[in-house]
Amino acid sequence: MLTFFRSFFQSKVGIAVTLGFLALIAVAFAASDITGSNFGGVAGGDNAAKVGGQTIGTGALSQAVSNAFEGERQRNPTLTMQRFVASGAITQVLDSMIDRNAIYDFGKKVGIVASDALIGSELAKIPAFLGPDGNFNDKQYRGVLAQQRLTDAQVRDDIAQGLVARQVLVPVAFGASTPFGLARRYGELTLEKRKGAIAFIPSEAFAPNTAPTDAVLAQYFKANLGSYIVPERRSIRYAVFTDDAIKGARAPTEAEIQQAYNANKAAYAASETRTLTQVIVPTEAAAKALAAEVAGGAKLDAAARAKGLLPNQLAVTREQLTSQASAAVAQAVFSAAKGTLATPAKSGLGWHVVKVDGVVQKAARSLADARGELVEQISIKLKRDALSDFTARIEEELDQGGNIGEVAKELGVTPSVTAPLTADGKVFGKPGETVPADLARVLQTVFLMEGEGKPQLAEIVPGKKFVVFEAADIAPAAPPPLAQIRPVVAANWAREQGAAAARAAADKTIAAIAKGMPLAEALRSAGAGAAKTEAIDASRKEVAASGKVMAPVALLFSMAQKTTKRLEAPRNDGWFVVRLDEIIPGKLAANDPLVAQLASQLGQLTGREYADQFRKALRQEVGVSRNPAALRAVRERLVGGGN
The missing domain is CATH 3.10.50 (Chitinase A; domain 3)
Known part of the structure; x- marks a missing residue:
């Protein structure tokens, strides 16, 4: 439920990244194999950012982004570095590294540190560093570091940062609570009902009828190369x-045959296997009493179960029984005839009462x-x-x-x-x-x-x-020649042109509605009379229960009453015009059990928000500066690396 709320209000929580151990190396150790790159100095300066008295080098940033890319590629094998970087990966990884350095710098100032012993205990928890016996193995540790091109100092510094982050941020978030009045208001939002309409103006309705010139299409293709990259x-x-x-x-020699026979003489010797029903009792008196009962005509299995004992069946040779029980038990069992009860005998387990159910004789086998x-x-x-x-x-x-x-x-x-x-x-x-x-x-x-x-x-x-x-x-992953995909690119160009015209139509529609014109009439006046319109009359709870919340519906539930907004559809498909006519507030009793449940859940989210705010405050406290030239160089190095 709260996830649904937060998707509407677009709140962001960053604490999970900051608290995670091993920002630099965790992904690398999770992956089965990392090819890595030799990230030395990068043009644009050696430092990507400065955090308080510490610096984040371009090499460390490049390595962290590459490790994150390899980890993501375990889940998405066709992912390219170009697409990964285009998604904002460099910024996200750098933000995480800045946060960790800022927290670490603050921790040093106020005396919060991670001891060598504590760092060592964390190292011993990483599966990649454990030997066959389950304990930390220094040789394996050094080998993994060499494979990942990391140093012991890098790993220990990274773990230290994670430990300090935990000590700094966890107390900030701990014990946060939310008043019941606020929780009740959140609960009432789930019952809130909204009425309005969503119209979709498709780009294709406004796409140009004439084909683009070669120059126009080439320029469009160049500006959108990232959209046409095919995987490696x-x-x-x-x-x-x-x-x-x-x-x-070759065939076996006579000597080899003789040697194999001699090595397994026991397997070819004569043997006797007996199938038995056995009951073990603690005392000789109990064994004799049970044996006497069987001698009187009772079945051993039934007599044993009547006394709460559990008989078991087994098939053994004399040697096996001697090993499992004792020589005395084996002597008694193999002296008894088939179908008879052996004389009770003792082993370390107790007294054995055994009935010989069957005897299988195996004759000796000669070499021939x-x-x-x-x-x-x-x-x-x-x-x-x-x-x-x-x-x-x-x-x-x-x-x-x-x-x-x-x-x-x-x-x-x-x-x-x-x-x-x-x-x-x-x-x-x-x-x-x-x-x-x-x-x-x-x-x-x-x-x-x-x-x-x-x-x-x-x-x-x-x-x-x-x-x-x-x-x-x-x-390598790269866009194909324009000539090879010209029809696709031309269609995308036409869709983009149509999307621009559809946006203008949406703006005209909104302006007409602001003057009092109904939605349908406003669409017609803007030249979008063919737009599909859907009426909305639902509560937040009903929308959430339907599964995936579509973007225009989410927008409708974040708007003010009697307002109209536009929203771009994915892939230049068109524009939505969202109109909210009426908000009907929900009602929730103060003693409703949902209020207490929401107060608890909101308390956890409040703690995260406190930690997130504290994290941002630490950036301002210690001072953060970025090197745009170095970041551009890192981007060019990564994207130009053939991934």
Whole structure:
């Protein structure tokens, strides 16, 4: 409910970003692999911002943005750095870093610090730094830092900032409360009802009928390049082969067969397995009493259950029973005939009362008897070893500059090349087509390769099926030539021109309504008589219950009565004209349970607002300045990096 309110009032909460640990490195450690970049000095100055007595370097900012990009690309594989930066990522990341530095600077001034011991305890909680035993592993820690191109000082400073931020901001937000009167007013807003209408003036109704000139279209295309960027595409050259490619694996020798037989003599020796029903009791007297009852004609299972005991069934050899119970129990059980009760015997678990349900005798098997089985087992191992040697040789050939064509010729297979693929496994330009199943496991690796013609070997089905693959053709994320998409660009230009005319029509409509003209008549007078109009008569609660709140509806619920506003539709599709005729206030009793619930929820949001205001006040307290030239340089460096 409160989320719904805040979407109407456009409030913003930034505390979550500030309190999060590891702003610089957290995303990097969450990602499975980060290629990274060497962010040294950037033109425009080495400092992106100054916060109190501290500076934020362009290298640190670039690295933080890149790490955030890689983390986001885990969720959206086709995301490009251009689109990421265009969404405001640099500003958002820099704001977070400024806040953390401002809080840290303030904390030092008032004596709030993070000790080395506390920083160490936080390090020990990061899964990427833990060894197989679940404890902090310094070697692994250093290895991860080297992989991410981070220093120990960077990581510890970042954790220190997070710890100080927590100590500074949590007390600010803690214990905030909201008066019941305010909570009641919020509750009444859910019952508030509004009446009005929403008209949509489509751009296509005002789009020009004449095509744009080449110069006009080229200028439009250049100004909107970011809208036409297609994701990075990579083709994969590959050759698939199976373990059948291993030819001429030798047969087992007599010595190997004899050795395998000797190593498993116990498995081929004569053996006896007995199936048993067993009950364990604590004393010898209880065991004898139970045995006597069975000897008198009772069933062991029923007699045991009648006493609250739980019998169990098992199948064991003498050696197994000796290990599980005791030699005495095994002697008693294997001395009893099939269908009889063994003499009660003791183990560390208690006294065993056992009935022999069945006896299975297994005759000894000679070397001649087991020969076929042994030959099969050894042959499988020999083939597996040969396959391991073979794949190792292929990998060595590839490492030394071999190519897929040569390997495929050696294997007797024909290499293939896929159509251009995007990072999410889709065939570019062919809806519904995806990466071949044999390549699904190597797709991510292909998109992490630094260039073309660097083949690798991978398993498709462990020990059975393999693939040699490489990036055959890499097309970086970029807009296609205008000639290639001219009809699409021309249509978008026409829509933009139509949107401008639709906006003018919306303004004329609003001006006519202000003079007392009804909405429908005002639309006609503005040349938008074909606009679709929908009457609105609903409460906030009803709107929220309908699911997603459309933007013009949200606007209607934030307007003053008897007012009219316009709102742009996405993608230059047109303009909305929103008219609010009447507001009918909602009523909520002071003792309604909803009031107390809202007071509690609003208290939490109030605490966040306090922390957000405090955060902004700290910026003013310590002083913040940004370096526009350095920020432009960071942007150019990131966008021009081929992502």
